[in-house]
Amino acid sequence: MTQNKQGALKKPDIDWILLAMTLFEATAFILLALYDGFDPVSLILAVSVPLILVAQVLLLGRAFPHMDKYILIVANFLCGVGLIMLYRLAPDKALKQLLFYGVGVMAMVCMTFLVARFRHWRVLRLPVMGVSVLLLALTLVIGKETYGAKNWIDLKFFSLQPSEFVKVALILCLAMDLSEKRTIGQLLPVGLFAVACVGLIVLQKDLGAVLICFIVCIVVYFTATSNWLLCLSGLLAAAGGSVVMYKLFPHVQTRVAIWQDPWATPQDGGYQIVQSLIAIASGGMSGLGLGLGSASKSVPVVESDFIFSAVCEEFGIIVGLTVIALYVLLFIRGMLLAMRARSSFHALLAVGTVTSLALQTFMILGGVIKMVPLTGVTLPFISYGGSSMLSCMLMLGMLQGVSIVVGEQDESQWRMARRREAWQP
Amino acid sequence: MNATAYELLSAIAKYWFIALALFILARMVLSVTREIRIERQVQAEIGQAGTGINATLVLLSDEDRKIKRGKRYAVQGETTVGRAGRCDVTLRAHSLERVHCILNMERDGMSVVPVGRAFVVVDGQVVQRRATAQEGSEIQMGGLVFRLCLEETNDAE
Numbered sequence: 036m037t038q039n040k041q042g043a044l045k046k047p048d049i050d051w052i053l054l055a056m057t058l059f060e061a062t063a064f065i066l067l068a069l070y071d072g073f074d075p076v077s078l079i080l081a082v083s084v085p086l087i088l089v090a091q092v093l094l095l096g097r098a099f100p101h102m103d104k105y106i107l108i109v110a111n112f113l114c115g116v117g118l119i120m121l122y123r124l125a126p127d128k129a130l131k132q133l134l135f136y137g138v139g140v141m142a143m144v145c146m147t148f149l150v151a152r153f154r155h156w157r158v159l160r161l162p163v164m165g166v167s168v169l170l171l172a173l174t175l176v177i178g179k180e181t182y183g184a185k186n187w188i189d190l191k192f193f194s195l196q197p198s199e200f201v202k203v204a205l206i207l208c209l210a211m212d213l214s215e216k217r218t219i220g221q222l223l224p225v226g227l228f229a230v231a232c233v234g235l236i237v238l239q240k241d242l243g244a245v246l247i248c249f250i251v252c253i254v255v256y257f258t259a260t261s262n263w264l265l266c267l268s269g270l271l272a273a274a275g276g277s278v279v280m281y282k283l284f285p286h287v288q289t290r291v292a293i294w295q296d297p298w299a300t301p302q303d304g305g306y307q308i309v310q311s312l313i314a315i316a317s318g319g320m321s322g323l324g325l326g327l328g329s330a331s332k333s334v335p336v337v338e339s340d341f342i343f344s345a346v347c348e349e350f351g352i353i354v355g356l357t358v359i360a361l362y363v364l365l366f367i368r369g370m371l372l373a374m375r376a377r378s379s380f381h382a383l384l385a386v387g388t389v390t391s392l393a394l395q396t397f398m399i400l401g402g403v404i405k406m407v408p409l410t411g412v413t414l415p416f417i418s419y420g421g422s423s424m425l426s427c428m429l430m431l432g433m434l435q436g437v438s439i440v441v442g443e444q445d446e447s448q449w450r451m452a453r454r455r456e457a458w459q460p
Numbered sequence: 461m462n463a464t465a466y467e468l469l470s471a472i473a474k475y476w477f478i479a480l481a482l483f484i485l486a487r488m489v490l491s492v493t494r495e496i497r498i499e500r501q502v503q504a505e506i507g508q509a510g511t512g513i514n515a516t517l518v519l520l521s522d523e524d525r526k527i528k529r530g531k532r533y534a535v536q537g538e539t540t541v542g543r544a545g546r547c548d549v550t551l552r553a554h555s556l557e558r559v560h561c562i563l564n565m566e567r568d569g570m571s572v573v574p575v576g577r578a579f580v581v582v583d584g585q586v587v588q589r590r591a592t593a594q595e596g597s598e599i600q601m602g603g604l605v606f607r608l609c610l611e612e613t614n615d616a617e
Contacts, residue, residue, distance in 0.1 A: 052487045059480045066473050154545045324470030357481040448506045
């Protein structure tokens with residue numbers, strides 16, 4: 036696909052973007068190395084983090100020529116920004132996150148390979164459903180409670196958040212079943228699975244994850260069937276459900292009250308949002324400079340949910356907006372992939388993935404800048420968190436797999452079309 | 461390095477980061493829009509050429525009698541036929557290799573290329589490297605015999 040009738044029409048190259056990203060990450064880590072004495076670990080990161088990015092583009096680009104390089108580099112750059120910010124805020128967590136990042140990249144490659152080359156998805160359907168429901172049920176029994184939600188399983192060396200992985204499983208199962216089946220009876224298993232997932236996550240009181248799973252179900256279902264009636268009634272049911280939840284769960288009421296007026300309780304409930312807003316404001320357009328902000332001390336859980344306010348404080352609102360724009364580019368690429376896909380399984384997979392990632396990004400960014408009530412979800416690719424990083428990387432792998440399938444189909448069709456054009460007078 | 465020197469350095473560096481971020485974004489937007497244009501163009505070229513000829517393989521007989529006679533398999537673009545699940549047309553027959561042969565629509569008919577030492581016969585001739593099948597040709601792969609049907613289509617979809 037490198038030529039057309041007029042002659043050479045080369046695919047735009049990404050060398051300059053890659054160079055700029057590498058420079059960004061390297062200089063940021065070098066700067067952090069000079070902060071408070073001299074820190075050799077940061078220098079190692081200055082080399083290794085850009086290296087992971089470049090190695091992925093070179094190796095994966097060669098192994099899968101049809102991989103979407105833009106999605107790949109944007110996601111990796113966001114991971115890089117996250118690592119820089121984490122190393123500034125909590126160096127020990129940054130090193131852990133680097134490990135998760137590495138594992139995540141491997142998971143992404145596996146997922147890409149599965150989606151692009153594996154054809155027997157049906158085999159995986161029931162095991163994936165079973166394990167997901169089991170994990171969620173297990174969380175209810177032995178989970179530990181943080182910030183009002185019981186959504187963590189504590190495994191001695193690290194904690195696992197099953198709802199993150201269930202999102203991936205849900206997208207896979209929905210795409211698998213909705214692409215092949217149509218009648219109510221056939222859709223019953225996946226419907227029950229979706230209801231079980233949403234129900235169990237409601238019981239865990241992890242409302243952010245509930246919202247994401249529910250909307251993903253509705254969007255994927257609507258994409259597959261164009262059934263207005265059912266989707267609208269689903270949304271209405273969700274609206275009713277959220278009112279019920281608001282009445283039922285006290286921590287939802289507090290969150291909404293805080294969102295409406297955080298300044299009423301600046302030392303108490305509203306502390307987090309107030310401090311986040313102060314941090315963003317104090318950074319201004321161009322930021323205070325890396326390492327000079329105070330968000331690390333003032334904003335609670337700044338390294339996971341509130342990392343965006345730290346980015347805005349130290350790098351400035353301009354860089355913050357750039358980060359948002361990069362997310363938007365990623366989602367646009369993903370949606371275009373879905374529109375080009377010829378098999379409905381791949382189209383639904385891409386739609387589900389993009390919906391989930393976009394919704395999650397919107398919910399947490401909106402929460403941090405007090406646009407929507409705060410829900411405790413992570414910022415994809417940037418926030419600290421092993422489960423979140425892994426699930427985001429798995430979703431990235433799904434998108435890449437779809438991209439490979441679509442690219443290969445397009446190329447073979449295009450070659451055929453060109454050949455046919457050549458025969459015709 | 462003392463605190464004042466770091467503060468100075470960091471305050472200078474922030475403009476460097478802003479410049480890099482804006483450069484990344486601008487290049488990204490340019491490249492992505494250009495990429496999308498190319499993709500559109502490719503789609504248009506595929507669309508203009510139309511689907512052209514529909515090629516179908518109809519099963520005439522199966523040695524093992526496992527697959528039903530008269531079953532039809534579409535050949536779209538480059539199509540691999542074999543026992544393996546990764547083939548475009550998967551046939552569970554012992555007489556087939558994992559990837560048995562590659563079919564492709566070409567100027568003068570459908571090319572048939574056996575993979576490795578796979579046994580393929582086109583119109584009574586054992587295929588060594590490559591053969592071209594025409595409308596009505598009999599193609600034997602392992603123990604399976606097919607007839608090729610070609611139909612012109614004019615829909616520019």
